[in-house]
Amino acid sequence: MNRTEIIRKRYNRVASVYDWMDIIIRDKWRKAIYEGLNGDVLEVGVGTGRNIPFYPPEAHVTGIDFSENMLAKAKIRLKEFNANAQLLLMDAQEMDFPDNHFDAVVTTCVFCSVPDPIKGLSEIRRVVKPNGEIRMLEHMRSNQPMMGKMMDVINPLVVGIVGANINRDTMNNLQQAGFIVKDEYQIMGSMYRMLKLSPNK
Ligand SMILES: C[S@@+](CC[C@H](N)C(=O)[O-])C[C@H]1O[C@@H](n2cnc3c(N)ncnc32)[C@H](O)[C@@H]1O
Numbered sequence: 001m002n003r004t005e006i007i008r009k010r011y012n013r014v015a016s017v018y019d020w021m022d023i024i025i026r027d028k029w030r031k032a033i034y035e036g037l038n039g040d041v042l043e044v045g046v047g048t049g050r051n052i053p054f055y056p057p058e059a060h061v062t063g064i065d066f067s068e069n070m071l072a073k074a075k076i077r078l079k080e081f082n083a084n085a086q087l088l089l090m091d092a093q094e095m096d097f098p099d100n101h102f103d104a105v106v107t108t109c110v111f112c113s114v115p116d117p118i119k120g121l122s123e124i125r126r127v128v129k130p131n132g133e134i135r136m137l138e139h140m141r142s143n144q145p146m147m148g149k150m151m152d153v154i155n156p157l158v159v160g161i162v163g164a165n166i167n168r169d170t171m172n173n174l175q176q177a178g179f180i181v182k183d184e185y186q187i188m189g190s191m192y193r194m195l196k197l198s199p200n201k
Helices: 003-019 027-034 069-083 115-126 145-162 168-176
Strands: 037-045 060-065 085-089 102-108 127-138 180-187 190-200
Touching: 003 069, 027 102, 027 127, 027 190, 037 115, 060 069, 069 085, 085 115, 102 115, 115 127, 115 168
Parallel strands: 037 060, 037 102, 060 085, 102 127
Antiparallel strands: 127 190, 180 190
């Protein structure tokens, strides 16, 4: 089984309890990440649809995820909130969208688990318009040396159970994929970051 299949299976396995696992992510952060967005917006790794209540009515959101079970939960939430959105089963590493298609792209806590993060990030860069905006709320390896080391030690356990890496160097991955960081807000030390990025193309 390849890495993508392994991680997809892990998310299928945790889908029924996922909403209990991510209580650390505050609604006010989810709301902030969507604030002011309009037009065609892509949400990568939509999961169980925790951001759906915060979709602005001015935006048409396309949410993708590669886990059928996570997406099934999101579909229930979509009906509940009657949001202006569509949900598609799709791998972020190989998207079915044309180049320069979306006005904005959003991810929340996704690039800890995309098996090949540079590939997924490069796909985002391909599908967003040159003047489009990318917003991310991502957790990553702490800059604090002791905490960073601890995250390295615990990481294999977390990946094994949930499928998420807690020690990814996402800032470096973003740079490698060609993005420019326009705005950065750190939460809980440097463990969570809210980012505004330009595709730089
Ligand atoms: C930690 S969850 C976060 C879910 C949601 N964004 C949230 O904030 O609650 C990560 C999500 O990313 C999805 N994911 C990981 N790799 C993916 C990929 N290559 N393509 C599509 N979805 C992916 C997982 O299936 C899972 O639903």
